Amino acid sequence: MSSAAPLGIFDSGVGGLSVLREVRLALPHEDILYLADTAHVPYGARPDEDIRDLTDRAVTALHERGVKAVVNACNTSSAFSLSHLRARFQMPIIGLVPAVKPAVKATRSGKVGVLATPGTLRGTLLADVVAQHAAPAGVEVLRAVSTELVPLVEAGRHDSPEVRRVLRDALTPLAEAGVDQLVLGCTHYPFLAGSIRAEFGDTFTLVDSGAAVARHTRRVLEEAGLLSDRTEPGRVTYLVTGDPEAARPVIATLTRENGHSGRDTTGAALSGEPPRIEPIQT
Known part of the structure; x- marks a missing residue:
């Protein structure tokens, strides 16, 4: 080669x-x-x-x-x-491996969120990395899932009212639970950073694996x-x-x-x- x-x-x-x-x-x-x-x-x-x-x-x-x-x-x-x-x-x-390890190291609340697609949550990589890094540290990992966000990014509507509505529905339970690190478990999701911050301010530190x-x-x-x-x-x-x-x-x-x-x-x-x-x- x-x-x-x-x-x-x-x-x-x-x-x-x-x-x-x-x-x-x-x-x-x-x-x-x-x-x-x-x-x-x-x-x-x-x-x-x-x-x-x-x-x-x-x-x-x-x-x-x-x-x-x-x-x-x-x-x-x-x-x-x-x-x-x-x-x-x-x-x-x-x-790609979801960036749980750096999120676990950085959390102060002891609670990390993962925003991902159903397929990523269903696969073994996320479960393995949670077992390897979060469980031994005593960090709780809360999961949020959406089937709507990827199509919205694909359509160029990553900073739209529809995206913000979906993010509110998906992430409000994590914010209320005290999550301070949010792992972006899909490569589409870094394009949502502006919308996440517009809705949640500095509630979450956004972490991705790029x-x-x-x-x-x-x-x-x-x-x-x-x-x-x-x-x-x-x-x-x-x-x-x-x-x-x-x-x-x-x-x-x-x-x-x-x-x-x-x-x-x-x-x-x-x-x-x-x-x-x-x-x-x-």
Whole structure:
């Protein structure tokens, strides 16, 4: 495998753009193929086998495009598919683990919340990390679930009255219970940070796994001798299984909101260069 090959990032939709931002910060010289399975989003309420099949198809499509590794930037997919993917593919597969560990370390109330999809709550990864980190520390973990938030983010309505209504319904019980750390257990949810703060102020410290996954991805590529040795910025190409034109404005908006220092995470100027979007079948 060549170090010049692109890095693949996969999500059920556009939520993984929050992980893409962190990967671009940690690995600015890597070319990236970002695959959004917009034809089948959301994954959260799908049967387990359906989630594994869709994930396998997406990672296969990236493998056929010649990627050197894949970041599975979907909490629900990671909860059901990592062992299967690692057995099937020789390239590195990096998955997501809900950021319970740092939340447990930071809590002062002894109560941590996890906002996630039904699939993530049903999978084993969250239960394992709670048993490993929260239970021994005597920290209570309260769970909040929603099937509505991912479709709202996918529709570009991440800062809308509908989102705030759903967040109030889902998170008010956690606030009333004294939760002070809120783990964002879906990569779509960092885009809801503004709405969460608008509704709950500084009640919660928001915790997500994007930066940790980016650091881990860099370590994996270094250890495998797969880091790009280029000095120029890498480029991002977006692959979508649904309608590219429907995805374009949402991707453009979310990458702008993810921007830093006057440039977005694809290296395109905030003022204008459109995202490079291509259709793909999986």
